[in-house]
Amino acid sequence: MNKFDLVVKKTSNSINNKLSIDVRDVDINLIDMDDMNTYLNGYEDQASISASIEEIGMKSIICVYEKEDGRFLCYSGHMRLIAAKESGLKKITCQIDKEPSEEDKIKNLIFMNLQRTKRPLYIARSIKEYEKLLRKNGDKNPIPKISKIFNLCDKSVRRYLAVLDLPNEFQELCKSTDFPFTVLVNKKTGLQDEDYNVIYQALEEFNFVVDSNELCSIIDKIKQKEEHIIQKEEKESQTKTKSIEQIINQIYKTKQDYSITDIKNREETLRKAIEIKEYVEQIIKLCGGK
Numbered sequence: 001m002n003k004f005d006l007v008v009k010k011t012s013n014s015i016n017n018k019l020s021i022d023v024r025d026v027d028i029n030l031i032d033m034d035d036m037n038t039y040l041n042g043y044e045d046q047a048s049i050s051a052s053i054e055e056i057g058m059k060s061i062i063c064v065y066e067k068e069d070g071r072f073l074c075y076s077g078h079m080r081l082i083a084a085k086e087s088g089l090k091k092i093t094c095q096i097d098k099e100p101s102e103e104d105k106i107k108n109l110i111f112m113n114l115q116r117t118k119r120p121l122y123i124a125r126s127i128k129e130y131e132k133l134l135r136k137n138g139d140k141n142p143i144p145k146i147s148k149i150f151n152l153c154d155k156s157v158r159r160y161l162a163v164l165d166l167p168n169e170f171q172e173l174c175k176s177t178d179f180p181f182t183v184l185v186n187k188k189t190g191l192q193d194e195d196y197n198v199i200y201q202a203l204e205e206f207n208f209v210v211d212s213n214e215l216c217s218i219i220d221k222i223k224q225k226e227e228h229i230i231q232k233e234e235k236e237s238q239t240k241t242k243s244i245e246q247i248i249n250q251i252y253k254t255k256q257d258y259s260i261t262d263i264k265n266r267e268e269t270l271r272k273a274i275e276i277k278e279y280v281e282q283i284i285k286l287c288g289g290k
Contacts, residue, residue, distance in 0.1 A: 022096040023061060028089055031064055031072045031081060036106060040113050040126050041078070042175060062092060065099040072096070075105065076112055103133060114150065120181045121174040123150070124163040131161075159185050167196050173208060180212040187219045195222050 062077025072094065074081050084092050100108070110126045127146055134142035147154050162185040163174050174181045184199075191199075202218045203210060210218075 023093065024096065025091040026064065026072055026094045026096070028081070028085055028092050030070070031062075031074050031092070031094070033078060033081070034073055034075060034105070034109070037075070037078050037109055040109050040122055040129065042119065042122055061095050063095045063097065065105075066096050067099050073099065075108055103136075106133065118177045119175050120160065120163055120177075120179065121171055124160040124174070126150075127157060127160050128164060162188070167193075169200055170196065173203070176208075178209070180210065180215050183212050183215045183219070187216070187223075190223065191219075198222055 060077070060080070062074055062080055064072040064074050066072055075097075081092065099105075106129055110130050113122060113126050127150060130146055130149065131142050134145060139145065143154050143157055146152075146157050150157065152160070159182055163171060163181055166174070166184065166188070170184060173179045199218055199222060203215075206214065
């Protein structure tokens with residue numbers, strides 16, 4: 001055992017004696033990972049943690065729950081546990097606590113996540129899980145309480161929750177601390193599935209590294225193009241409608257004969273004329289005409 005390990009062990013024993021905290025070395029193969037931790041925290045920092053531990057060793061203990069079957073469940077220090085396994089350690093120093101209820105397990109993961117991550121997707125997931133707990137316990141308006149716990153304003157809480165409504169590929173981008181997710185959330189109104197595809201392709205050209213202004217510009221251009229298409233379609237629709245109305249009015253008022261070259265949008269005009277013809281024939285029939 002090297003000098004650092006001796007210091008850690010001595011410190012652990014001292015804490016254990018003074019505060020009655022159960023700190024001991026545990027067979028690393030008896031410690032299980034918590035899937036909920038992966039969902040709420042992710043492991044994007046794993047490479048840097050592993051490199052740090054390989055260089056300077058394991059500096060701090062991990063925290064685990066002792067289960068009834070004799071195994072342990074890690075609830076703090078997952079990346080350190082992974083790094084320890086990768087480095088071939090057989091045992092690791094743990095703070096051991098009694099296994100709490102499933103609700104308290106989730107709460108513990110959420111609160112520990114608050115201390116370390118600034119990644120929008122994981123904050124959003126933590127907020128959502130905490131909201132579920134509050135609603136399960138009868139809270140019909142959980143946003144104010146969530147705002148207080150997460151130290152966010154109500155508007156920010158709703159923005160984070162909106163991340164979970166984005167397409168999956170954009171949620172993945174929100175794993176980055178630098179992705180300007182608020183722009184995407186604030187401007188998502190009116191965006192269609194095909195618009196997200198175009199945005200994603202544009203982001204690919206930037207290698208998915210953009211600031212707020214750049215993302216805002218991309219979305220605005222797509223919306224402007226979309227608005228232009230809508231206006232064009234409405235104009236064309238109005239033109240088609242007017243064409244047959246103008247023909248009917250002219251024929252009725254002036255008995256003017258139209259040649260085929262005078263008629264715009266012939267197919268649409270023919271379709272509507274047939275509809276009118278059928279409608280008029282029904283009226284004549286109902287009135288006793290032939």
